[in-house]
Amino acid sequence: MMKWSTSLRMMLCTVLATSMIAVGLGTDRVEVAEAASDHYKFDFGAGAVTNGYTGVSASTAYTAARGYGFNTPANMKNVSASGSGVASDAVQFLKFGTKSDNTFNVDLPNGLYEVKVTLGNTARASVAAEGVYQIMNMTGNGATDQFQIPVTDGQLNLLVTEGKAGTAFTLSALEIRKLSNQPVTNRTIYIGGDSTVCNYYPLASSVQGGWGQLLPSYVNNTTFQVRNMATSGQIARGFRDDGQMEAILKYIKPGDYFILQLGINDTNAKNNTTEAQFKEIMRDMVRLAKNKGATVILSTPQGRATDFNSSNVHQAENRWYNASTRALAQEEGVTLVDLNKLSSAYFTSIGPAATLALYMNGDSLHPNRQGASQLARIVAADLKRQGLNGF
Known part of the structure; x- marks a missing residue:
């Protein structure tokens, strides 16, 4: 033809x-x-x-x-x-x-x-x-x-x-x-993570959501675009070695942000990743992005909807290798969004029933669209509080 x-x-x-x-x-x-x-x-x-x-x-x-x-x-x-x-x-x-x-x-x-x-x-x-x-x-x-x-x-x-x-x-x-005419991307917020962070489709109406999918609603879109490279089931080693980090490193530049949140799946025994290994793989990605001149931000994952004690206080600090993520941020001198603690404070303020309503039905780990939006709001507010622009 x-x-x-x-x-x-x-x-x-x-x-x-x-x-x-x-x-x-x-x-x-x-x-x-x-x-x-x-x-x-x-x-x-x-x-x-x-x-x-x-x-x-x-x-x-x-x-x-x-x-x-x-x-x-x-x-x-x-x-x-x-x-x-x-x-x-x-x-x-x-x-x-x-x-x-x-x-x-x-x-x-x-x-x-x-x-x-x-x-x-x-x-x-x-x-x-x-x-x-x-x-x-x-x-x-x-x-x-x-x-x-x-x-x-x-x-x-x-x-x-x-x-x-x-x-x-x-x-x-x-x-x-x-x-x-200039072959340079606009300032970009790159995001790495797992199923609590990734995109779900249709983007504008999905029932399930990751907070990276909803973050653009809390970003100044005249300043930044958001590129969410998170995927369901991801671990630190997989993100670094299987193509996602490669894609980010191809384009990331001074003025860009790289937000990295992993650990949930790394703690699963089937993924054969010790906490020490997790920390060093995360450190490698932090340094790779820093070497490109980008601002690196580490985030800890939120807990489960059911992480309430008998006093109705939500607490999940010891989950998901969080201690290593917190320590790594301090050791490498990068910004930390302690979403784990911040979200727990929010969940405590609204109570167990309202918290459960922010998660998928029958699922205490994965947020629904409304829950993802609240997590994105918390992330953006904390970055703004710490002096990062664009939120």
């Missing part, structure tokens, strides 16, 4: 002085020539193309003349999806991994871009670009999210990759918008 090149699309727009020109290419696929070279919209799959988008099927190979396409289309597959519009079909990545060459490539002028992804049908999948993770563990059919990325080599290379083994890794739509 013939595709119009990016340069031809732009030439047509200039000559005709229109904001958008749709050019029919058969009965089921439509190419769109867009007026603005800083805004690109792709609709993936074999079905009809949504108005305003450029259609891309699994067989669309990248060529320099076209300016976009799959690097190895033999490793792609057209699949259906259960959404509507751009989410009614998708492509599936049959080969994946952050270092995979099975990417969707788009030629772009160097600069800073905002990339919005819409997945197809998938249980859990992550998004990678430029060889590192960008979004962790998007869940549910038709999930959407976005991220900032600097392009420095004239091309974006993106794929959907493993979030959970055995599930399909699919992509329904991609929207790319240029933010700046």
